Amino acid sequence: xxxxxxxxxxxxxxxxxxxxxxxxxxxxxxxxxxxxxxxxxxxxxxxxxxxxxxxxxxxxxxxxxxxxxxxxxxxxxxxxxxxxxxxxxxxxxxxxxxxxxxxxxxxxxxxxxxxxxxxxxxxxxxxxxxxxxxxxxxxxxxxxxxxxxxxxxxxxxxxxxxxxxxxxxxxxxxxxxxxxxxxxxxxxxxxxxxxxxxxxxxxxxxxxxxxxxxxxxxxxxxxxxxxxxxxxxxxxxxxxxxxxxxxxxxxxxxxxxxxxxxxxxxxxxxxxxxxxxxxxxxxxxxxxxxxxxxxxxxxxxxxxxxxxxxxxxxxxxxxxxxxxxxxxxxxxxxxxxxxxxxxxxxxxxxxxxxxxxxxxxxxxxxxxxxxxxxxxxxxxxxxxxxxxxxxxxxxxxxxxxxxxxxxxxxx
Numbered sequence: 001x002x003x004x005x006x007x008x009x010x011x012x013x014x015x016x017x018x019x020x021x022x023x024x025x026x027x028x029x030x031x032x033x034x035x036x037x038x039x040x041x042x043x044x045x046x047x048x049x050x051x052x053x054x055x056x057x058x059x060x061x062x063x064x065x066x067x068x069x070x071x072x073x074x075x076x077x078x079x080x081x082x083x084x085x086x087x088x089x090x091x092x093x094x095x096x097x098x099x100x101x102x103x104x105x106x107x108x109x110x111x112x113x114x115x116x117x118x119x120x121x122x123x124x125x126x127x128x129x130x131x132x133x134x135x136x137x138x139x140x141x142x143x144x145x146x147x148x149x150x151x152x153x154x155x156x157x158x159x160x161x162x163x164x165x166x167x168x169x170x171x172x173x174x175x176x177x178x179x180x181x182x183x184x185x186x187x188x189x190x191x192x193x194x195x196x197x198x199x200x201x202x203x204x205x206x207x208x209x210x211x212x213x214x215x216x217x218x219x220x221x222x223x224x225x226x227x228x229x230x231x232x233x234x235x236x237x238x239x240x241x242x243x244x245x246x247x248x249x250x251x252x253x254x255x256x257x258x259x260x261x262x263x264x265x266x267x268x269x270x271x272x273x274x275x276x277x278x279x280x281x282x283x284x285x286x287x288x289x290x291x292x293x294x295x296x297x298x299x300x301x302x303x304x305x306x307x308x309x310x311x312x313x314x315x316x317x318x319x320x321x322x323x324x325x326x327x328x329x330x331x332x333x334x335x336x337x338x339x340x341x342x343x344x345x346x347x348x349x350x351x352x353x354x355x356x357x358x359x360x361x362x363x364x365x366x367x368x369x370x371x372x373x374x375x376x377x378x379x380x381x382x383x384x385x386x387x388x389x390x391x392x393x394x395x396x397x398x399x400x401x402x403x404x405x406x407x408x409x410x411x
Contacts, residue, residue, distance in 0.1 A: 145303030
């Protein structure tokens with residue numbers, strides 16, 4: 001997720017409301033019908049890339065793909081937290097866009113309503129994508145969305161600070177605890193994460209839980225308690241600030257750039273700011289409990305979909321635009337401009353060669369897990385339980401085991 005997680009996931013109430021609306025979508029198009037033989041001259045697009053570099057790059061490539069298919073793109077932008085509510089309103093008023101972008105964990109919930117059409121119906125190939133990418137875009141065995149670029153999180157470290165302390169990036173939890181304690185001095189903490197009470201906090205905890213064998217189907221297990229115990233121990237011994245329960249990923253990055261954290265968990269979208277700050281940073285895999293364990297990271301990124309508008313001609317053209325956005329060359333170009341990773345394996349491998357500093361992310365994305373891979377549309381409930389338990393443990397209300405047990409038993 002270049003998180004919308006940075007763009008915090010939509011409220012569950014909106015999704016629940018959407019699921020109750022019968023989507024009788026025949027003839028529901030956000031523009032004049034072109035299915036009666038007329039030439040399609042424009043299509044509508046809805047996304048939440050409404051700021052800065054993301055807004056420009058995505059806009060440029062939408063226009064490029066529109067021009068390649070002889071149509072004008074009429075683009076609407078909304079804040080990330082408002083997207084699902086907007087989709088709800090459009091479904092109700094029969095004005096769904098021709099192309100809809102969704103944060104990948106939200107696809108399951110929207111596909112469940114019948115609002116989307118399978119991309120394979122339009123002959124779009126799903127070959128060459130990483131497993132997690134297809135998982136994120138799949139609902140009940142059919143692919144409804146594809147992400148041109150994706151992202152995940154890794155360990156960022158201050159090269160100068162670690163070098164002065166004679167420390168190399170930690171690979172195991174024991175090394176992380178020892179190094180974080182050694183790097184904590186004055187106003188500088190050794191380690192920083194985002195542990196706030198949102199899906200963003202869950203997103204940051206997942207690598208620790210998953211890499212240790214924890215599972216979202218039941219978080220009240222020893223494996224997940226061990227992962228939460230690691231975070232709790234880091235706060236207790238002062239190696240990590242108590243304020244992490246309130247920090248966003250942007251806050252964590254600010255702490256790192258200000259020299260108040262020697263290491264942090266964050267994503268590649270922070271790289272432009274890091275470069276501008278002149279911090280000499282490095283990127284490494286997230287530490288795992290044992291050296292024999294494999295790092296498992298969550299897959300972030302947005303998928304592009306074709307809603308069922310009832311206008312077959314426009315849907316076909318919309319699918320061509322989605323396919324164009326997912327062309328390997330376009331993926332590679334957009335990834336370089338947006339500090340994300342191409343979702344096609346071949347393009348990602350080329351990206352690693354062209355941008356070696358992000359090879360860690362390329363490696364992680366290759367085996368990254370979709371958050372909805374196991375629970376589908378029920379993922380948000382599990383995500384809420386996870387961040388609730390993290391908050392309870394880090395604030396000292398409950399032990400890690402009790403926090404997880406209480407959260408798991410909640411509705």
